[in-house]
Amino acid sequence: MYRLLIVDDEPIIVDNLYGLFRNTAHLDLEVYRAYKVTKALELLESTRIDLLLSDIRMPGMTGIELYKQALIRWPRCRVVFLTGYNDFTYAQQAIRTGGVVDYLLKNKDDDMIVRSVEKALVEIGMQRQAENHLRKATMKLQVAEPVLRQQFFLAFLHGDGPAADELAKHFERLEISLASDIPVYMMLGRIDEGACELSAADRQLMLYAVQNIVAEYMSPSAAFISVELEGGNVIWFIQPKELETGVSPEQAAREEKAADAASLNRADSDIIWRNLISRIYTIAEAAQETSRSLLKLSLSFAMSDGPCLWKGAGAKAANLKLLLGRGFGFDRELLLKEGHMAERDGGDSESGLQTAYDSRNLNKQLNMLESYLESGQKESFLQLYYELTQAAGAPKPSDLTEIYYTLSIFFAAKLNRFGLFYEFAMRMDAGKLARYDRHRSWAEAVGYFARVAELLFEFKENNQQEPAQKLIAFINQYIQNHLEEELSLTRLASLVNHSPTYLSRLYKRTTGTMLFDFIIEQRMKKAKHLLSDTTMKIHEIASAIGYEAAPYFTRYFKKMFQVTPQQFRDAAYQHVRGEQ
Known part of the structure; x- marks a missing residue:
């Protein structure tokens, strides 16, 4: 969508050009007009203008001077000059101004005027494209480091990270302020509620806010890094500052820290870890209270029972996911620790907390399932799902337990995100979602999750079609009821709280027709009715269907029906007389 401002001290010229470009749909223009330079300057103050179509000689200020004022406010603005004087001196001066696309005589x-504007819009589009490429490159540079760190940790948790002796080099290169040569403590967090009301952008913002809240409480006593996982959870890798040996990327500082750590005996190290773990529990409580108060969100956390070596971080993260997922969708503001859950479950080795199953491959398959669900590929989703669950028929019971609760977390997260828990509970036994022992067999559990998947795909199919169709129906009805009014794309988009570009694309994608073409079709349909069944004059009919001037109405009518409005009326009159 581009914005065109037409300026001339001759109103008839301005009005003719305004009508011409308002009805030139393929240019996708939002058109403004001004009969005086002062009005043009007011518009330039309040509205971004992409292209100026201006007379050169005007009272109070020349077109060249006006364009210079436009450049001060909108440096990317282009101009096409119109003049009634074939004066080469003016043309030279205009071209030296820069940004001048063309210099045309008014006759x-x-x-030819449309072609000049098309040429200008091509130049503007090319400039925008170049600026977008530059902006994207700059943004990529700004976000590269955090993204690389996140990708590193995600790969590391899935078992695709570097060997233990290479870990320190990667930490230094990515400026990760943790030590690779001492254990790490891990905590997993999630947003319990609000996911169904939040857009993807708002949810991302909330996750960022939660990480900031935890960082504020944790920074004084620990070195840490937080990473967003698939499904919207956040995991924290934490070490005591007293033991950390890799804070500084400079070798000297790291060696100094290492020497300090080496001077601590084993007893001191154990005390430091116990104190940190105790503080982390209170930090999680404080983060819950702050999020509830400031963000109106409830959080849940799962904490490991103690520090682990870096090589065991992937298995630890899988355990925390299972731990946090046991009550997903039904409990809020949980504070769970591995040992506590094991005690609550009676220490059952099949609880899913201690397994030997290859969770790395399972996570990859879940990522593919999520991709199929998001893109609406139901057949591919179910095929992969049955491959995953049928292949799981051979492992020992504890492995099946891990697979079950991993799938439980996956489906519960999707139900929560789509706001389908109530619908789900009405159709199925919701209590079985988090209870493997409620199913009589593995086959029954597989069928249960398959029905949950059917519900998710049903929701996606309905919600992809209905909102767009309702919006289009509203727009069509509004157009039919307001043909005499301005029906610009900007006006229509404001009615449905969308951008003009988005509405134009949605309309075309949904109906197969351009929105502008539908408006013209409805106006011409009403025009035929008024010409045939009323005695209204041509200029009255033009006004009744939204044309400011009869000549523009006549031009479009003839273009569509190959006859003028008067010829159509005469033919209709002769037809009626013949029937009588």
Whole structure:
């Protein structure tokens, strides 16, 4: 969508050009007009203008001076000058101003003026594209480091990270302020509620806010890094500052820290870890209270029972996911620790907390399932799902337990995100979602999750079609009821709280027709009715269907029906007389 401002001290010229470009749909223009330079300057103050179509000689200020004022406010603005004087001196001066696309005499026909504007819009589009490429490159540079760190940790948790002796090099290169040569403590967090009301952008913002809240409480006593996982959870890798040996990327500082750590005996190290773990529990409580108060969100956390070596971080993260997922969708503001859950479950080795199953491959398959669900590929989703669950028929019971609760977390997260828990509970036994022992067999559990998947795909199919169709129906009805009014794309988009570009694309994608073409079709349909069944004058009919001037109405009518409005009326009158 581009914005065109037409400026001339001759109103008839301005009005003719305004009508011409308002009805030139393929240019996708939002058109403004001004009969005086002062009005043009007011518009330039309040509205971004991409292209100025201006007379050169005007009272109070020349077109060249006006364009210079436009450049001060909108440096990317381009101009096409119109003049009634074939004066080469003016043309030279205009071209030296820069940004001038063309210099035309006013007696040129409409097609030549349209071609000049098309040329200007191509230049503007190319400039925007170049600026977008530059902006994207700059943004990539700004976000590269955090993204690389996140990708590193995600790969590391899935078992695709570097060997233990290479870990320190990767930490240094990515400026990760943790030590690779001492254990790490891990905590997993999630947003319990609000996911169904939040857009993807708002949810991302909330996750960022939660990480900031935890960082504020944790920074004084620990070195840490937080990473967003698949499904919207956040995991924290934490070490005591007293033991950390890799804070500084400079070798000297790291060696100094290492020497300090080496001077601590084993007893001191154990005390430091116990104190940190105790503080982390209170930090999680404080983060819950702050999020509830400031963000109106409830959080749940799962904490490991103690520090682990870096090589065991992937298995530890899988355990925390299972731990946090046991009550997903039904409990809020949980504070769970591995040992506590094991005690609550009676120390059952099949609880899913201690397994030997290859969770790395399972996570990859879940990522593919999520991709199929998001893209609406139901057949591919179910095929992979049955491959995953049928292949799981051979492992020992504890492995099946891990697979079950991993799938439980996956489906519960999707139900929560789509706001389908109530619908789900009405159709199925919701209590079985988090209880493997409620199923009589593995086959029954597989069928249960398959029905949950059917519900998710049903929701996606309905919600992809209905909102768009309702929006289009509303727009069509509004157009039919307001044909005499301005029906610009900007006006229509404001009615449905969308951008003009988005509405134009949605309409085309949903109906197969351009929105502008539908408006013209409805106006011409009403025009035929008024010409045939009323005695209204041509200029009255033009006004009744939204045309400011009868000549523009006549031009479009003839273009569509190959006859003028008067010829159509005469033919209709003769037809009626013949029937009588």
